[in-house]
Structure formats: structure tokens, C-alpha cells
Amino acid sequence: MVNRNIPIIMGTQHPDNANAPFWDTSQQPFISAYRETTEAFENFSELDVDEYMWDWEGKHADAAVIDRLFSTEYDYFKQHQLGRDKFLTFRFPNIWEEKGYNLMQAMTAFLSSEDFSNDLGFSHRPLFEAILPMAERADQIVEMQKLFEKLAIFKSQEFTSNSPKNTPYIEMIPLFEGFETQLHAPEILTEYLALHEKHFGFKPKYMRVFLAGSDSALTDGFMSSITGNKLAIARLYEFAERENIEIFPISGTGSAIFRGGLSPRRIERYIREFPGIRTATVQSAFRYDFPIDEVQSAIAKLKEELPAVTPLQISDDDKDILIDIAKSSAGFYHHTLDNLIPDLQPIFKAFPKRRDRRQHVGVLGYSRSVDGIELPRAINFTGSFYSIGVPPEFIGFGRALDSLSEDQLSVFSKAYPSMAQDFTELARYINLDALQILKTQNSAWADVEQDILILQSKFNFDIGPKSREEKQHAEIAQQIVEFKDGSSVAIKALINRMAQLRHFLG
Numbered sequence: 001m002v003n004r005n006i007p008i009i010m011g012t013q014h015p016d017n018a019n020a021p022f023w024d025t026s027q028q029p030f031i032s033a034y035r036e037t038t039e040a041f042e043n044f045s046e047l048d049v050d051e052y053m054w055d056w057e058g059k060h061a062d063a064a065v066i067d068r069l070f071s072t073e074y075d076y077f078k079q080h081q082l083g084r085d086k087f088l089t090f091r092f093p094n095i096w097e098e099k100g101y102n103l104m105q106a107m108t109a110f111l112s113s114e115d116f117s118n119d120l121g122f123s124h125r126p127l128f129e130a131i132l133p134m135a136e137r138a139d140q141i142v143e144m145q146k147l148f149e150k151l152a153i154f155k156s157q158e159f160t161s162n163s164p165k166n167t168p169y170i171e172m173i174p175l176f177e178g179f180e181t182q183l184h185a186p187e188i189l190t191e192y193l194a195l196h197e198k199h200f201g202f203k204p205k206y207m208r209v210f211l212a213g214s215d216s217a218l219t220d221g222f223m224s225s226i227t228g229n230k231l232a233i234a235r236l237y238e239f240a241e242r243e244n245i246e247i248f249p250i251s252g253t254g255s256a257i258f259r260g261g262l263s264p265r266r267i268e269r270y271i272r273e274f275p276g277i278r279t280a281t282v283q284s285a286f287r288y289d290f291p292i293d294e295v296q297s298a299i300a301k302l303k304e305e306l307p308a309v310t311p312l313q314i315s316d317d318d319k320d321i322l323i324d325i326a327k328s329s330a331g332f333y334h335h336t337l338d339n340l341i342p343d344l345q346p347i348f349k350a351f352p353k354r355r356d357r358r359q360h361v362g363v364l365g366y367s368r369s370v371d372g373i374e375l376p377r378a379i380n381f382t383g384s385f386y387s388i389g390v391p392p393e394f395i396g397f398g399r400a401l402d403s404l405s406e407d408q409l410s411v412f413s414k415a416y417p418s419m420a421q422d423f424t425e426l427a428r429y430i431n432l433d434a435l436q437i438l439k440t441q442n443s444a445w446a447d448v449e450q451d452i453l454i455l456q457s458k459f460n461f462d463i464g465p466k467s468r469e470e471k472q473h474a475e476i477a478q479q480i481v482e483f484k485d486g487s488s489v490a491i492k493a494l495i496n497r498m499a500q501l502r503h504f505l506g
Helices: 033-045 067-071 074-078 100-122 140-160 179-183 187-202 214-222 222-243 267-274 282-289 292-310 316-350 378-387 397-402 407-413 419-429 430-442 443-459 468-483 489-503
Strands: 008-009 051-055 085-090 131-134 171-176 205-211 246-252 279-282 368-370 373-375
Touching: 008 205, 008 292, 033 051, 033 067, 033 074, 033 489, 067 074, 067 100, 074 292, 085 100, 085 205, 100 140, 131 140, 131 489, 140 171, 140 187, 140 407, 171 187, 179 187, 179 222, 179 316, 187 205, 187 489, 205 279, 214 316, 214 378, 222 246, 222 316, 222 397, 267 292, 279 292, 282 292, 282 373, 316 378, 316 397, 316 407, 378 468, 378 489, 397 443, 419 443, 419 468, 419 489, 430 443, 468 489
Parallel strands: 008 051, 008 279, 051 085, 085 131, 131 171, 171 205, 205 246, 246 279
Antiparallel strands: 368 373
């Protein structure tokens, strides 16, 4: 058994909130890097999240976070010690994808936080594990551990030789984002265990593994993404049994169904769709776009139920079928998306900011692309399609589903039990009038209309809004489509209002 508390709820800094945080007296939805320390504490104390992700990937991060937390909230952290009861988990920059300016700063924060914790008489090292985003190879995971080891030894010898030596070891949480890396996570981790044992002389007793829900959907479409997540969960548990270690998958899911669909009002759906996930990420929209008592109840329910759910199992034959489905569905998605992106550029440019991000491209950043076309981050992408009355979940999904054989459809329906329920809900955010305008300007939108109509024929749902909020959402979508080459300030205001109506920005 693992000799530590495994966090069940991880709060993250994903900027998908429509509304201001409950703790912010200014009532502004934008959260500066300086305010994120307050945010972390409020999430621990008010929402009872177990873990908070401190993000160094592509954004500004406060290296003094531990100093500030311990200095301003000493009494709380004396009772709820970081590294024992609550967890602050850094997401490192991936030095193979973006410049590594932040990496040594982040690693140094690990070391200084250990010193500070020792001086305060705390029993546990506050920081001891980190997330590696966009992990693709086993050697990358070990390389981060080796770099930390070298830095810890150097600091202990050259800078703080009269103090207790720093622990030269950190645990790594690989974040697998694309379909192929998620599918082949067990093979990557098998190699990692061998490299780890060769260098450190022992094999870890457990691993936490992070599965992205957003970027895989952005890259290959919703059908591929949700299939990849399920295949990865099932295969990770098989890997853990084979290697005789414990596995604790983490899912990176936003409130939009396209990004995983975890909101306070979809807890049962999340548990049904992702059995075996042991840590759920509650992103900004989950925490700030619903009444706080509803958020607290949802977190409590997840804490109670997630650890007890029997992990997903998929037979070898069904795995082969699902792999084929995921790959073929990505083709439908790519074929259509490539022709739609130019129409969305004015919306992408007007999309409101919620965090201090670095430039998306250039010296400090990196970009994501599909078929050589640069795309915005997944939140902006998702929200932009909702803002024109075309939920991105539909893109390619209908035609891909229609192409399945009877056996394939049976396997996929079993793997995705919420499919009819999800698309019935999503159909309420479609504005067919807006889609007709788009179609007259660009014939590629006819493919999306076909996706919608195929799914309607299969699941017999009504298209269009039902509630007052959904009707307002549809009306604004019409305005944005008619006005999308106009003032970005005006479009931004409309996007903000729509986000509030649907309870997430993107």
C-alpha cells in the first residue's frame, strides 16, 4: 500500500471561468499571477481541494508561493501540512517544447521550500512531485529527475552546506496529451521504470499519470479524445498489475463536454464515463461558475465516490476496434476543421483573457497545430465554437458515427454510455440560423450541419434552446456571427455574456 495520501481533487489554474472567483472582492474574472497564491489557499480552505496545481507551463508563476503561503497562513498549514495533508504540485515547463527559462526557477523553489519548512519545524517536505506536460518519451521523465538531483546536490554543497541537505529526488507525473501517447502510455512507463531503476537503484511503488482531455480533443476531435482516454485508463491498470505497482490516473477535464465534461452538475456522468480515475481536476469554471455550496457538495461527492469505483476494463478485441474508431474519426475531424479555422480567426483574437499567460508563440511560448495550421489553446478554441452556436463536439462526430459497422457501433456505445445524453444536451446550444449564415460564406460548414443532422436522426433530440438562458445564448450567437468582423471589444463583451449563460468560458 502507498504510504501517503493520494489527492482526489486537484484544483487547477486552467482559465475557463466565466465569472469572478468567490474569494475576489474586486469581482473580476481575470486572475493575476500575484493573486494565485490567495486562490490556492482559498481552494484548500473553502473548497477542501486536496491538491492545487501550480502552473509554470507557458504562463507566469510566483516562485515565492510557499514563502507567501507559510508566512500569511501559518496556522492553517501547521494543521494541514503541505506534503502530508494538502499538496501543491508544480507543472514544470517542457524544455523539449518551450524555452526552459522557468525550469531552474521552479526547481529552486522546491529546494528553498524544503529549507523553509525545516526551519518552521514542519514534518514533511512541502513539494516533492511535479507534472511533466506533453510527455512523449521515458527518457524525458527521467531527465527531469536527473536535473533536479544535480541541482539539489549542487545547492547543498555550494550554497547551504551548513544546513540540512536537500532531498535530491522528486517524483514525476507524466502528462500524456495526444491519442498516441495516451494509448502507448504503458510502453513508455515500462521503459521509464527500467531507466529509473538503473539510475536510482529502485523501482517506484506507485505512479500518478495525467491524461489530458482538452488538447487531445483539439488535435484529433472529441470522438478520438474520449476514446483515447478510456483506452489509456484500461491499459494503465493492466500495466500496473503487470509491473506490480499501484497506479493513480489523473484526468484533465474541463466543464465543457468537449474538454471532458466535469462540472458540479455532471458528477454522475463523470464517474460513469471515467471509472478508474483517482484524481479529478476541478478547473476554474467548475469552482467559480456555480454557487459555492453546489461546488462544495460536488467536491464532497467526488471525494466519496471516486476512490471506490472499479477501474474500466476493455477486452483486447474491443481495444482494437476502439483504436480503429479513434483513428478514422480523427480523419473526419481534420478534413472539416482545416477549412473552418479561417472563419474563426476574429473570434480567437477577441477571446477574453483570464490569466497571466506568456505569448502563445515566439521566444517564450509554443503553439499547437493541426495539419500545419496553428490553433489557439483548447479553452479559446472550445469557447469560440460555442460563441457562434456550433458546439465543437459535433465536428466530424456524426459522420464518423455513421461510418461505423454494427459491431463497431456496439463496442463504441458500450464504451461511451453517456453519448445520447451528451448530444441531447449539446443540441440545445446549436443555433441553426447562425450555421446557415456561416454555410453561405463557407461551404465547409455543411459538413458540420451533416454531423448534427446525423446525430439528431440517431438520438431523436430537438435542436435549439429550451431554457431562457439557452435562448439568450442562441440570440447572442446570431449577433456574433453577423458581427464577427466588427469590433473585437464588442465581440469580447458578447463572448463573456455567453460564457456566463452556459457556466464556462471554453
